[in-house]
Amino acid sequence: MAELRKPDERECERCGRTEVWDDDQDTWRVPDQDDATAIGDVHCVHEWDIDGSFRPIE
Template identity: 40%
Template structure:
């Protein structure tokens, strides 16, 4: 049995608050909420609680 990836569908920058969600039809991230600061080098809220493999 092959492992299945558990992709995130939402992310938020911890520096400026920009919120993105995954658009399955475009296969790309889209800004959905707070647009944040235009020149921020985004640091996404990846804290280790997300499991990349579905069991």
């Protein structure tokens, strides 16, 4: 639980949405907005594969 590393990408285990961390904007964003499979399901309650060690404030 003492892990301090900050992940720079994450993927939803439910819909497959992928996001990368944008240091300039301090937010997650979809790397390729034109790729529907990367954006995933907008109605999905995303289940990120990195939860636990790092929680950005939204």
